[in-house]
Amino acid sequence: MALTLNIFRARWDAHQRTLLADIPGIVPVAKGNGYGFTLELLAARAAELGVDAIAVGIAQEVARVRAGGWTGDVVVLNPWRPFDALATELLDDDAVVTTVSRVEDLRAIAAGHPGARVIVELSTSMLRHGLAVAELAAAVDALAGLRPEGWAIHLPATGSLDEARRLADAAVDALPAPVWVSHLSVTDYRTLAGELEVPTRMRVGTRLWLGDRSAYETTATVLDVHPVAKGQRIGYHQAPMPKAGFVVIVSGGTAEGVAMAAPVPQRSVRKRLVTATEGMQAALGRSLSPFAVGGRKRAFAEPPHMHSSMVFVPGSTPTVKVGDEVPVTTRMTTVTADEIRWS
Missing domain, CATH: 3.20.20.10 (Alanine racemase)
Known part of the structure; x- marks a missing residue:
């Protein structure tokens, strides 16, 4: 975990x-x-x-x-x-x-x-x-x-x-x-x-x-997978789900520095557009998480917890099962891994 x-x-x-x-x-x-x-x-x-x-x-x-x-x-x-x-x-x-x-x-x-x-x-x-x-x-x-x-x-x-x-x-x-x-x-x-x-x-x-970014990788473990209906409320904040799908519980939360980000200078139009888009998604409760499930990053179902996070996967299949490892995009100067594994 x-x-x-x-x-x-x-x-x-x-x-x-x-x-x-x-x-x-x-x-x-x-x-x-x-x-x-x-x-x-x-x-x-x-x-x-x-x-x-x-x-x-x-x-x-x-x-x-x-x-x-x-x-x-x-x-x-x-x-x-x-x-x-x-x-x-x-x-x-x-x-x-x-x-x-x-x-x-x-x-x-x-x-x-x-x-x-x-x-x-x-x-x-x-x-x-x-x-x-x-x-x-x-x-x-x-x-x-x-x-x-x-x-x-x-x-x-x-x-x-x-x-x-x-x-x-x-x-x-x-x-x-x-x-x-x-x-x-x-x-x-x-x-x-x-x-x-x-x-x-x-x-x-x-x-x-x-x-060399190919020399290291951060991964999380899938802890639970729950089917959800459109409008079903989940989590601490009882946020309604935008559509039917699955809530996937993964290891890693605020204690590990998940989703922490430093302010970035807005030096280009593209960066400003990205920031504006992220702000709109956050306002709608659809903040993109750093966890990639089924080959793509998924939205947080609600803000990260201390040692785990809840992400939403729409559709008829969760694409992962309990025990699977999924990639996590982390800011290496703020992340605190629970375990270091050499290979």
């Missing part, structure tokens, strides 16, 4: 090893829900791949990757703030590298935790965290007494080589140190690495773990 993540070992391994060969200095990212695989599994996998460092999102994730068997360096990507007690404690851990994005924070760390290993993040067009180029001289002064591990350049999803080059050149001119980037194409990263006279690293998460 589980939502299952199926990993096809040979494909997953081949994709990752190809990427490792293409990206010298790669740093696997293991954060959040572990891209659907769990942090512990990704930590163990990074150790198998033989890399020397991994990156986590927040200080609270360091213990989890270590629980997965990771013993090397851990880079914490979210920048340090003085009110984060655990991040402050980890400043004294010699295997943890802390990201710092403000000059005042560098000064505070140098005063309270001399010798801490730090990466200084620069502000990019993302405009999330980071120092301005004009602050580089002050940052270098504040690094006295600390162990600078390099400069971090966190680019938008479609990273720009020109932006990376401009920021890297300014940073290395201020202090020759390794440059850590993200979201560059392999070609652009290799170009940048060839131009700089310092070591380069690239942090990679989505491309490494999720880049």
Whole structure:
């Protein structure tokens, strides 16, 4: 009765090893829900791949990757703030590298935790965290007494080589140190690495773990099948069925992150039309589920429950029986599988 993540070992391994060969200095990212695989599994996998460092999102994730068997360096990507007690404690851990994005924070760390290993993040067009180029001289002064591990350049999803080059050149001119980037194409990263006279690293998460979509699949188990008449009321909310058919109960609900979605930028007419159509379907009580029954996605009979979902299959046959597995389209950065199965 589980939502299952199926990993096809040979494909997953081949994709990752190809990427490792293409990206010298790669740093696997293991954060959040572990891209659907769990942090512990990704930590163990990074150790198998033989890399020397991994990156986590927040200080609270360091213990989890270590629980997965990771013993090397851990880079914490979210920048340090003085009110984060655990991040402050980890400043004294010699295997943890802390990201710092403000000059005042560098000064505070140098005063309270001399010798801490730090990466200084620069502000990019993302405009999330980071120092301005004009602050580089002050940052270098504040690094006295600390162990600078390099400069971090966190680019938008479609990273720009020109932006990376401009920021890297300014940073290395201020202090020759390794440059850590993200979201560059392999070609652009290799170009940048060839131009700089310092070591380069690239942090990679989505491309490494999720880049080959044929290497994993999420499935649900059919738990029950019930025939229903047109207008028959079912579920917690006693919604009437739009026509005769079947209610199919499948494993996976809100606890597993089923049907969770993040806001998507509406950059095209097509995306706006899709959003409008989905909104109209939801208003009519016909929200499309991520469960494919009989070869196509089916509408929710009502909103997902905590560990199961009810979907409606119209017609004279349910196409599935109790115990069958059906594919589920999941957003891997929000799903939590109950079981992981290797094949």
